[in-house]
Amino acid sequence: MSKIGITALVPPELIFACGGEPFDVNNVVPASRKYPKNKLCAWTAIWKEMLIKKEIAVDSLIVVAGGDCHNALVDGQNVAMSGLPTHFFFYPFDGDPEYLESQLYRLSGFLGDIQFPEKPGEIMELKKLGQMIDMKRSCGKISPAEAFSILISFSDLRGDMDGFRKAIASIKESDFELDSRVALIGVPPIYYDFHEVAQSLGLQVVFDELPYEFIRHGGTDIKEIARDYCNYTFARPLSLRINFLREELEKRKVDGVIHYTQFACHHMLEDELIREGLDYPMLTLQGDLPGNTPQQIKLRLEAFREMLERL
Amino acid sequence: MIGLDVGSTTAKIATIENGEVKYRITSTHNWKELVKGIGNDEIISTGYFRHSVPHRATVTEITAAIYGVRHYFSDVDVIVDIGGQDTKVIDVRRNNFIINDKCSAGTGAFLEFVANYFKIELNELGRLHLKAERVPDINNTCGVFAISEMISQLVAGYSKEEVVAGMHYAFARRISFMVPQAETVVLIGGTVKNEGLVAALREILGKNILIPGEPQIINALGALKSYI
Ligand code: SF4
Numbered sequence: 001m002s003k004i005g006i007t008a009l010v011p012p013e014l015i016f017a018c019g020g021e022p023f024d025v026n027n028v029v030p031a032s033r034k035y036p037k038n039k040l041c042a043w044t045a046i047w048k049e050m051l052i053k054k055e056i057a058v059d060s061l062i063v064v065a066g067g068d069c070h071n072a073l074v075d076g077q078n079v080a081m082s083g084l085p086t087h088f089f090f091y092p093f094d095g096d097p098e099y100l101e102s103q104l105y106r107l108s109g110f111l112g113d114i115q116f117p118e119k120p121g122e123i124m125e126l127k128k129l130g131q132m133i134d135m136k137r138s139c140g141k142i143s144p145a146e147a148f149s150i151l152i153s154f155s156d157l158r159g160d161m162d163g164f165r166k167a168i169a170s171i172k173e174s175d176f177e178l179d180s181r182v183a184l185i186g187v188p189p190i191y192y193d194f195h196e197v198a199q200s201l202g203l204q205v206v207f208d209e210l211p212y213e214f215i216r217h218g219g220t221d222i223k224e225i226a227r228d229y230c231n232y233t234f235a236r237p238l239s240l241r242i243n244f245l246r247e248e249l250e251k252r253k254v255d256g257v258i259h260y261t262q263f264a265c266h267h268m269l270e271d272e273l274i275r276e277g278l279d280y281p282m283l284t285l286q287g288d289l290p291g292n293t294p295q296q297i298k299l300r301l302e303a304f305r306e307m308l309e310r311l
Numbered sequence: 312m313i314g315l316d317v318g319s320t321t322a323k324i325a326t327i328e329n330g331e332v333k334y335r336i337t338s339t340h341n342w343k344e345l346v347k348g349i350g351n352d353e354i355i356s357t358g359y360f361r362h363s364v365p366h367r368a369t370v371t372e373i374t375a376a377i378y379g380v381r382h383y384f385s386d387v388d389v390i391v392d393i394g395g396q397d398t399k400v401i402d403v404r405r406n407n408f409i410i411n412d413k414c415s416a417g418t419g420a421f422l423e424f425v426a427n428y429f430k431i432e433l434n435e436l437g438r439l440h441l442k443a444e445r446v447p448d449i450n451n452t453c454g455v456f457a458i459s460e461m462i463s464q465l466v467a468g469y470s471k472e473e474v475v476a477g478m479h480y481a482f483a484r485r486i487s488f489m490v491p492q493a494e495t496v497v498l499i500g501g502t503v504k505n506e507g508l509v510a511a512l513r514e515i516l517g518k519n520i521l522i523p524g525e526p527q528i529i530n531a532l533g534a535l536k537s538y539i
Contacts, residue, residue: 281406281407282407284409296410296412299371299410300408300410302371303371303372303373303374303408306370306371306373306374307374307406307408310374
């Protein structure tokens with residue numbers, strides 16, 4: 001089975017159906033302890049460097065370019081020029097399902113065509129379990145850190161559906177205090193212990209925006225997948241994303257919002273508009289290099305908790 | 312009960328006795344002198360070292376600043392706390408705060424570069440500024456480049472006093488990028504004892520600027536007030 005690197009959300013339904021084993025190259029970044037040389041965003045710079053040096057072993061790479069991240073588009077080309085077979089995948093900004101369908105057909109051609117048409121249905125079943133974990137976490141039955149580690153893995157299902165199913169089954173439930181319920185929006189923090197740190201400072205993450213996209217979309221064939229994934233909010237106009245967030249945050253009764261952004265990432269430019277669009281106390285964080293959560297970020301989290309307590 | 316603020320360069324203690332604020336200030340590494348004879352459970356700590364000094368409770372500098380400022384001014388829109396290593400802008404009305412701790416421009420460290428360059432004490436900068444007849448434009452918002460720009464203005468014939476004033480304006484512009492819409496801005500932190508910088512901030516911010524009597528001890532006082 002060939003191992004297929006992905007740089008952001010690429011329907012894992014299609015990769016498994018084509019007999020591939022997806023591997024989200026971002027997953028190695030937070031614990032990588034790498035300080036890349038030529039960098040803007042550390043996420044793309046690190047996977048680029050590790051792929052070129054073959055420190056991430058994949059047989060090919062799918063770069064999510066259109067509707068997602070320009071840094072990934074450039075760093076992905078860098079990897080392609082180093083000789084790794086690379087495919088560029090584009091989401092439609094206008095959400096046109098037919099365009100996405102044509103992209104998915106091109107992608108399946110790159111992957112060698114569908115051999116296991118039952119896989120997308122099986123993944124949909126797993127995603128239902130993901131939705132369950134998400135719900136239990138927002139009711140304080142599963143810790144935010146444990147829920148996050150499963151939800152973020154839905155981009156590639158850890159390359160092993162059976163193993164992942166077992167990991168989900170082994171999640172322990174208990175009761176967690178939910179004093180200050182916060183939503184974590186934007187890209188995921190580059191710090192591997194962020195959710196634990198936030199919890200230790202009295203902030204419980206009850207919503208993770210990007211991982212929620214990973215469990216929200218599905219479909220049993222290319223047509224259905226295209227119809228569903230064309231609403232991947234990160235690739236769509238910001239106004240749509242804000243409306244979607246409003247509904248989710250309302251449902252989860254959050255007290256505040258943490259908007260995590262990354263140094264040299266265009267999402268930082270969205271901060272002002274998101275603040276205007278969401279009527280919640282909001283903390284904006286900007287991370288850069290990976291590792292554990294630094295003191296400067298902890299100070300902001302602590303101050304934000306104190307602020308929520310004062311309201 | 313006392314408030315103890317141990318920051319990156321100085322440590323301060325504040326108490327309220329018969330309604331009057333009493334305080335002492337020393338350098339960070341001498342903070343222990345401030346709490347001699349005071350039990351740990353009487354200390355409410357804040358500042359960079361808030362978790363590593365003995366305490367009954369801790370509070371961040373952001374919350375401490377709000378409580379401390381309210382002791383003097385009941386109606387506050389925005390607080391600007393200019394510290395040695397960072398600057399915090401707290402939007403009290405809209406419940407928001409921003410911290411600049413990535414870049415030295417706009418923090419006390421920036422003015423230390425200037426003082427070091429002229430081999431003078433930090434607290435002399437304000438006095439020099441007031442003697443300036445003209446103010447050269449220093450446009451760079453990066454601390455390091457501003458210093459080279461300052462040197463070229465000296466070469467161009469501006470006096471030391473004028474260049475120091477130019478640096479204060481560059482500093483004030485940098486701070487102004489962080490300050491939101493507000494009528495009243497309260498300045499706190501040791502750096503605002505510099506009257507040259509305050510003059511530049513008044514002009515650049517164009518807002519009603521308030522400064523408490525001893526701006527350096529506000530967070531120590533606020534730590535105490537957040538608890539009692
Ligand atoms: S953080 Fe921003 S710049 Fe970095 S990979 Fe994600 S979208 Fe791209």
